[in-house]
Amino acid sequence: MSQHQQQPHAQHAHPQQPTVLVLDFGAQYAQLIARRVREARVYSEIVPATITADAIRARKPAALILTGGPASVFDAGSPHADPAILQLGIPMLGFCYGIQEIAHICGGRIETATVGEYGPTTLIAGTHSPLFADVPETSQVWMSHRDSVVTAPDGFTVTATTANCAVAAMEDPARRIYATQFHPEVAHTEYGQTIIENFLYRVAGIEPSWTTENIAEQIVGDIRAQVGDAHVLCALSGGVDSSVVAALLHRAIGDQLTCVFVDHGLLRAGEAESVDAVFRDQFHIDLVHVDARERYLSLLAGVTEPEQKRRIIGREFWKVFFEEAGALQQRLGDGTAPIRYLAQGTLYPDLIESGTDTAAKIKSHHNLIPFPPGVHFDLIEPLKALFKDEVRALGAELGLPDHIVWRQPFPGPGLAVRIIGEVTEEKLAILRAADAIVRAEIDAWDSERSVWQYFAVLPDIRSVGVMGDERTYARPVIVRAVSSADAMTADWARLPADLLARMSNRIINEVAGVNRVAYDITSKPPGTIEWE
Ligand code: XMP
Numbered sequence: 131m132s133q134h135q136q137q138p139h140a141q142h143a144h145p146q147q148p149t150v151l152v153l154d155f156g157a158q159y160a161q162l163i164a165r166r167v168r169e170a171r172v173y174s175e176i177v178p179a180t181i182t183a184d185a186i187r188a189r190k191p192a193a194l195i196l197t198g199g200p201a202s203v204f205d206a207g208s209p210h211a212d213p214a215i216l217q218l219g220i221p222m223l224g225f226c227y228g229i230q231e232i233a234h235i236c237g238g239r240i241e242t243a244t245v246g247e248y249g250p251t252t253l254i255a256g257t258h259s260p261l262f263a264d265v266p267e268t269s270q271v272w273m274s275h276r277d278s279v280v281t282a283p284d285g286f287t288v289t290a291t292t293a294n295c296a297v298a299a300m301e302d303p304a305r306r307i308y309a310t311q312f313h314p315e316v317a318h319t320e321y322g323q324t325i326i327e328n329f330l331y332r333v334a335g336i337e338p339s340w341t342t343e344n345i346a347e348q349i350v351g352d353i354r355a356q357v358g359d360a361h362v363l364c365a366l367s368g369g370v371d372s373s374v375v376a377a378l379l380h381r382a383i384g385d386q387l388t389c390v391f392v393d394h395g396l397l398r399a400g401e402a403e404s405v406d407a408v409f410r411d412q413f414h415i416d417l418v419h420v421d422a423r424e425r426y427l428s429l430l431a432g433v434t435e436p437e438q439k440r441r442i443i444g445r446e447f448w449k450v451f452f453e454e455a456g457a458l459q460q461r462l463g464d465g466t467a468p469i470r471y472l473a474q475g476t477l478y479p480d481l482i483e484s485g486t487d488t489a490a491k492i493k494s495h496h497n498l499i500p501f502p503p504g505v506h507f508d509l510i511e512p513l514k515a516l517f518k519d520e521v522r523a524l525g526a527e528l529g530l531p532d533h534i535v536w537r538q539p540f541p542g543p544g545l546a547v548r549i550i551g552e553v554t555e556e557k558l559a560i561l562r563a564a565d566a567i568v569r570a571e572i573d574a575w576d577s578e579r580s581v582w583q584y585f586a587v588l589p590d591i592r593s594v595g596v597m598g599d600e601r602t603y604a605r606p607v608i609v610r611a612v613s614s615a616d617a618m619t620a621d622w623a624r625l626p627a628d629l630l631a632r633m634s635n636r637i638i639n640e641v642a643g644v645n646r647v648a649y650d651i652t653s654k655p656p657g658t659i660e661w662e
Pocket residue numbers: 539540541542543583617618654657658659660661662
């Protein structure tokens with residue numbers, strides 16, 4: 131590995147923005163809290179709960195939010211905030227474990243109940259707290275706790291209760307410290323977003339300025355400052371992340387950007403053409419379109435083992451890419467500085483390690499570019515502070531078409547992992563045609579984009595059928611459509627019968643070589659979304 135691959139990522143992505151630091155006590159909701167804050171148009175970052183007060187002071191955050199967490203403040207080894215953070219004078223909001231931690235530090239009384247409080251509960255909120263401005267006196271909130279604060283610390287006032295929780299919210303307005311036992315970040319808390327915005331705007335006095343337009347402007351400024359007059363290379367796949375990276379870089383540095391698109395022949399119908407149409411014709415980006423279709427087909431000939439397919443495709447991609455990088459260097463000529471940067475579409479969730487393990491905050495998977503010996507690039511990662519929904523919004527802002535901004539996830543090895551057995555040109559043609567029908571029919575039906583991913587799979591079998599009085603012995607196509615939030619788990623989509631019927635009829639009528647259509651009704655687990 132080269133040195134460049136091991137460089138840690140700088141956090142402090144946008145120091146000029148008022149920043150909310152989310153102190154993560156091991157909450158499953160830390161990312162959700164950070165996103166809620168950003169939905170309120172305020173920049174936020176997640177940091178380990180054990181961050182020191184000095185480190186916080188150095189970051190100059192506009193506010194702090196203490197998350198919930200699975201531990202009890204009484205447990206040995208449970209995470210604790212540096213008590214000195216309460217002396218920093220920075221507005222603070224704690225949720226669940228966060229309220230207990232504040233009470234623990236400030237001398238309140240916490241008890242472990244024999245019966246916990248889980249699920250929806252009615253909150254009775256005081257009308258004078260700024261936290262509950264525009265929140266009715268009674269509303270639904272989401273609770274999930276066993277410990278609770280029974281006596282608020284000195285200086286704190288109780289501002290909300292529930293039937294089972296004497297201190298559902300408390301505050302020390304003089305020190306601008308606020309806390310709730312319930313979870314405002316989850317959708318089940320009716321006025322959760324209002325409560326979070328009240329804290330940000332009314333208590334902390336933050337002006338909402340984290341808008342898509344500002345994000346674009348800032349990233350463009352950052353790129354210009356980082357890159358200067360150097361040349362940048364971007365591996366463009368046609369997916370949303372690399373497309374947004376390309377569009378941002380083009381806006382920032384124009385002709386100093388070259389995109390390399392490797393067509394391995396394993397793309398879906400229309401995709402290679404769309405990359406040319408959007409990036410070369412619409413954006414006028416210097417685009418190197420490498421036709422590596424033959425090369426991949428011959429490498430994949432006779433290969434049936436899924437992992438071997440993946441290995442060959444991955445390895446070859448970088449081989450082709452670095453060959454092109456070398457050729458480009460030649461093309462740029464002697465007078466030009468060497469290409470210094472390689473742009474990557476790493477997103478914020480790739481960098482966060484949730485929980486309280488401070489030892490290794492940064493995952494390494496995004497650093498796995500296999501640089502050939504002697505080849506060095508500095509990485510440039512313009513999306514590293516963004517969540518996926520922000521990347522999509524940015525794509526739209528930059529003028530990328532909907533079919534790219536809303537493209538469903540598509541695996542790097544492409545159709546090769548949707549063809550069971552050997553990949554051949556004939557099978558690719560069948561799968562591409564069937565897949566185009568599946569996508570067109572579901573796109574037309576699913577205007578709400580409720581289905582996460584949908585595609586066709588071609589198994590390596592044939593079956594007997596009858597078409598127009600003739601016996602057929604042809605291939606089946608499997609339709610896969612799943613609902614999911616993050617691809618970690620998934621369920622098969624309950625598509626209407628007439629939609630399934632339409633897809634089946636069209637595939638069999640329009641795609642030569644197919645005489646049967648099956649629908650995959652397996653969830654993940656035990657299945658995976660892809661078939662290989
Ligand atoms: P599985 O099949 O493991 O897939 O349930 C989960 C999600 O990941 C996508 N996927 C990939 N994405 N390179 C990628 O960029 C890959 O090699 C790859 N394999 C699977 C898959 O489409 C689904 O969204």
